[in-house]
Amino acid sequence: MVDSLYRETILDHYRNPRNKGSLDPADYTYADTNPLCGDEVRIDLRVENGRVSDVKFEGRGCAVSIAATSILTEMVEGRPLDEVKAITKDDLLEELEIPVSPARMKCALLGLKVLKAGIYGVAQDDE
Amino acid sequence: MTPQPAIATTPFDAAAVRADFPILTQEPAPGEPSLVFLDSAASSQKPAAVxxxxxxxxxxxxxxxxxxxxxxxxxxxxxxxxxxxxxxxxxxxxxxxxxxxxxxxxxxxxxxxxxxxxxxxxxxxxxxxxxxxxxxxxxxxxxxxxxxxxxxxxxxxxxxxxxxxxxxxxxxxxxxxxxxxxxxxxxxxxxxxxxxxxxxxxxxxxxxxxxxxxxxxxxxxxxxxxxxxxxxxxxxxxxxxxxxxxxxxxxxxxxxxxxxxxxxxxxxxxxxxxxxxxxxxxxxxxxxxxxxxxxxxxxxxxxxxALGMDAVRAHERDLLAYALPRLAEIPGMTLLGPSDPVHQSGVVSFTLGDIHPHDVAAILDAEGVAVRAGHHCTQPLLRHLGLVATTRASFYVYNTEADVDRLVSALHAANRVFGLT
Known part of the structure; x- marks a missing residue:
């Protein structure tokens, strides 16, 4: 189970997060924490002609939350905002290719929650 | 309560105590490790008598x-x-x-x-x-x-x-x-x-x-x-x-x-x-x-x-004295708190390199070792110590030196997964 949860891709994204950093100015920015473990994620987005032209994130947390957010930024980069809005938790979990237990689901989905809240301008509890 | 004798007259037999706890003596599922329960500070297991x-x-x-x-x-x-x-x-x-x-x-x-x-x-x-x-x-x-x-x-x-x-x-x-x-x-x-x-x-x-x-x-x-x-x-x-x-x-x-x-x-x-x-x-x-x-x-x-609370305390002090030097030898280990069995109950909180405590606990769980990770409902204390979360192992009457050995071995496994050793 550990080998599958902490497979090389996850560890790679944790050690070398893609799109790490911040955008100033940004068209959308949002930050949130996972109160259970104190994980923090902030995502900045730039949108041009209805597409995500740039995305950056800053985060502090466990391997699952950081890797999932890193992978999420790769999923949204260059895509139309409508498609980004339509990303579901199952889409992200499929991309992670790891078995996420109920206890770690909030870690895996923190980045997506922040992204959606940023785009919609309100906190969404994407349970 | 009449004070218990300061020194237990018979050595504390944690293995015999353990046998009184049905959840600890369950046969693990095929291919699964047996349970090492080190989260009694959150809630203890229950003996058959209870x-x-x-x-x-x-x-x-x-x-x-x-x-x-x-x-x-x-x-x-x-x-x-x-x-x-x-x-x-x-x-x-x-x-x-x-x-x-x-x-x-x-x-x-x-x-x-x-x-x-x-x-x-x-x-x-x-x-x-x-x-x-x-x-x-x-x-x-x-x-x-x-x-x-x-x-x-x-x-x-x-x-x-x-x-x-x-x-x-x-x-x-x-x-x-x-x-x-x-x-x-x-x-x-x-x-x-x-x-x-x-x-x-x-x-x-x-x-x-x-x-x-x-x-x-x-x-x-x-x-x-x-x-x-x-x-x-x-x-x-x-x-x-x-x-x-x-x-x-x-x-x-x-x-x-x-x-x-x-x-x-x-x-x-x-x-x-x-x-x-x-x-x-x-x-x-x-x-x-x-x-x-x-x-x-x-x-x-x-x-x-029946166990005697002096004997319970002595057992946990001995387990902590056994655990602390073994934990301290693990690469990346930072022990928190007094790290002194005389001034510490059977609770040991630590961080392991830059591995997030949730990741440590998940890897330990895969090795059958149940510990707690997080702020332990003491956010102000951890903030005061410059921390967000720790991993915590806590001992009780049914824990043995073999449990500590399993914890130490699982922490080495966590280091291997994260490529620290």
Whole structure:
């Protein structure tokens, strides 16, 4: 189970997060924490002609939350905002290719929650 | 309670104790590791004797207590009150009437904050707590302080996780109405000198509440020796059922308090617009209590008393002395708290390199080792120490040196997964 949860891709994204950093100015920015473990994620987005032209994130947390957010930024980069809005938790979990237990689901989905809240301008509890 | 002999006459046989706990002796699923349970500070496992007491109660004695004139109700009431006697003897209470059954430590502290706090705390009064308190000994006082306009101050903690008693003395010079503190830190295992802190606080005129959630299950805790006014503890952390807990209070202090919750059992007479209150402890036990769970707690106390609380403490001290140097050798290991078996309960909190505690705990879980990761309901303490989360292993009567070996080996595995060694 550990080998599958902490497979090389996850560890790679944790050690070398893609799109790490911040955008100033940004068209959308949002930050949130996972109160259970104190994980923090902030995502900045730039949108041009209805597409995500740039995305950056800053985060502090466990391997699952950081890797999932890193992978999420790769999923949204260059895509139309409508498609980004339509990303579901199952889409992200499929991309992670790891078995996420109920206890770690909030870690895996923190980045997506922040992204959606940023785009919609309100906190969404994407349970 | 008669003090136990300082040295156990027979060596503590943790393997034999372990055999009394069905959950620990289960056959693991094929290919799965056996369970090493190191999260007793959150809630302990239960011996067969406690499970059987619950079972027997529901099979042979179940009926609502008090006022029932039939024999089954008398039997149930008798067992419930017998459990109260066991609790009273266990903590050295002057009378069983000083022991109120509650659901857990949190409820016990909230009871004091509502009943004692609303009566005795006024605007401008000072309440002294500590930076190492569990949220359950912080938040109820925050609510009270906000309601009353009272002031909160917190005894600071040294970098190695001990209370700064000079700071305590400075705060005591401001004559606080209440001093409330943990006997043992749930997060770091720090064993505070509760009797000395209480002595100083009483000398300054304060009422004293001790959070005994992490001490009463693990060491001899005698309210006469401690000298406090209130002692709050949970049954489920001391081999008893979930939903059992106790508030001990000095009879004279309890007698003067108004009720906490209103309802059945806590009244003397009820009219439509006013009522009078029952004597303690009934005054604080509104509604049908968790009768079976209180009886189960009684069985847990009998089990612990047979082991001897001095022997329990000695066993955990020995396990900690065995664990600390072995943990310290692991690359990346940072041990938190006193790291001293004399001043630390069987709780060890640590960080491992830059691996997030949730990742550490997930890898340990895969190796069959159950530990806790997070802030342990002590966010202010961790913030004070510059941390967000730790991994915490906690020992109890059923843990062995083999469990420590499994923990150490699993931590090496975590280092391997994250490529640190």
């Amino acid at each position: 499970i059987e007491a619950l079972d027997d109660y529901y099979r042979a004695a179940n009926a609502n207590i008090h006022r029932g004139v039939y024999r089954l109700s008398e039997l149930s009431t008798g067992r419930y009150e017998q459990a109260r006697h066991l609790v009273a003897d266990f903590v050295g209470a002057a009378s069983p009437r000083e022991c109120v059954f509650v659901r857990n430590t949190t409820e016990a502290i909230n009871l004091v904050a509502h009943a004692w706090g609303r009566k005795h705390i006024a605007a401008g009064d000072l309440i002294v707590l500590t930076v190492m308190d569990h949220h359950s000994n912080l938040v109820p006082w925050q609510l009270l302080a906000e309601e009353k306009g009272a002031e909160l101050a917190h005894v600071t903690v040294t970098p190695d996780g001990r209370l700064d008693l000079d700071h305590l003395d400075a705060l005591l010079r401001r004559e606080p109405k209440l001093v409330a503190f943990p006997h043992v830190s749930n997060s770091l295992g720090t064993l505070n000198d509760a009797a000395e802190i209480t002595r100083r606080a009483k000398a300054a005129g304060a009422t004293v509440l001790i959070d005994g959630a992490q001490s009463v299950p693990h060491l001899p805790a005698d309210v006469q020796a401690l000298g406090c006014d209130f002692l709050a503890f949970s049954g489920h952390k001391m081999l008893g059922p979930m939903g059992s807990g106790v508030l001990w209070g000095k009879k004279a202090v309890l007698d003067a308090l108004p009720p906490f919750m209103g309802g059945g059992s806590m009244i003397r007479t009820v009219e439509l617009t006013r009522s009078t209150w029952a004597d303690v402890p009934a005054r604080f036990e509104a509604g049908t209590p968790a009768v079976a769970d209180a009886i189960g707690l009684g069985a847990a106390i009998e089990y612990l008393s």
